[in-house]
Amino acid sequence: MIRIEIVTERTKLRLIxxxxxxxxxxxxxxxxxxxxxxLGIPVHIEETKSIIExxxxxxxxxxxxxxxxxxxxxxxxxxxxxxxxxIGNKKYNRGEVWYKIHSDYWKKGYATESLxxxxxxxxxxxxxxxxxxxCAVDNIGSIKVLEKAGMIRExxxxxxxxxxxxxxxxxxxxxxxxxxxxxx
Numbered sequence: 545m546i547r548i549e550i551v552t553e554r555t556k557l558r559l560i561x562x563x564x565x566x567x568x569x570x571x572x573x574x575x576x577x578x579x580x581x582x583l584g585i586p587v588h589i590e591e592t593k594s595i596i597e598x599x600x601x602x603x604x605x606x607x608x609x610x611x612x613x614x615x616x617x618x619x620x621x622x623x624x625x626x627x628x629x630x631i632g633n634k635k636y637n638r639g640e641v642w643y644k645i646h647s648d649y650w651k652k653g654y655a656t657e658s659l660x661x662x663x664x665x666x667x668x669x670x671x672x673x674x675x676x677x678x679c680a681v682d683n684i685g686s687i688k689v690l691e692k693a694g695m696i697r698e699x700x701x702x703x704x705x706x707x708x709x710x711x712x713x714x715x716x717x718x719x720x721x722x723x724x725x726x727x728x
Contacts (some may be wrong), residue, residue: 548611550659555654557613557627559603560701560709562594564614565589567623568596576647580683581641582706613657615645625659626648628664629675637676639666641706643689643716659693660725674720680705696724 550557560568569592571577578585586592599612608631615625625645641662645655666672677695678696679686691697695717703711719725 546606546608548613549648550613550661551618551658552619555624555661556616556618556621557658557661559628560600560612561631562593563595564599564623565593565596567614568592568626571623571625571644571646574647577644578708579679579706580686581644584708593611594703599677613662615643615654619632622679624654625658627662629662631670631672632690636674637672638676639670639672640676640678641666655686655689658693659689659695663693663719664694667725670678672721674718676716676718678716681708681715683713687715693719694723695719696723 546559548559569589572583575585583595585696586595596612599610602608602610602679610611610631611629613627613629614623615627616623625643626650628642630640632640641659641714643655643658644701655720663675666675677690678701679690681700697715698717701714701716704714705712
C-alpha cells in the first residue's frame, strides 16, 4: 500500500481508508457542507461506502491519478475533512483540487493550510505545471480559501453546477508552478 502523508503546522493529510467511513459519512450528511456540493447527502452509510470504495481503490494504485485524502488535526488525530487532487492527462501536466471541511472547523484556517500544502505537494512532489479548482459563485468561504492560498480567478462558467438550490455558476481558479505561492 502506498503511504502518503502531507503534514502542516496543525494538520496531517493521508490517503483515506475504509476505517474513515463513519467520519466521511457524517461529513457528507451535514446540510451546511452539502450546500455547494454536487454529491448530495447520502441516504445511508452504504451509499457513502459505495462512493468512497472507488476512491480507496484508486489510492492503492501504483500510479495514483485521483488522490483522496483525510484531513486530521495533528494534535488529536481527529478527522476534520476530505481533500482531493485529481491528476489530468499527462500531456497537460495539471491537477484539480477539491475539499470538504467539517463545519465545526470552518473559519479557522484549516482549509487554507491544507490547500497550500496540497499545492506544494502537487508542484514539488508530483511536478505539476498547473493546479485548478472551481467553486460556486456564492460560496464565499471557498472563494476566500482559494484566494488566500494564491489561486487566481480565471473565469466563470454559467449554470454548470447542479446544486440542491438549482443550477449555479462556477468560478474557475488556478495556480501555476511559476506563480508566487503564499505561505501565510
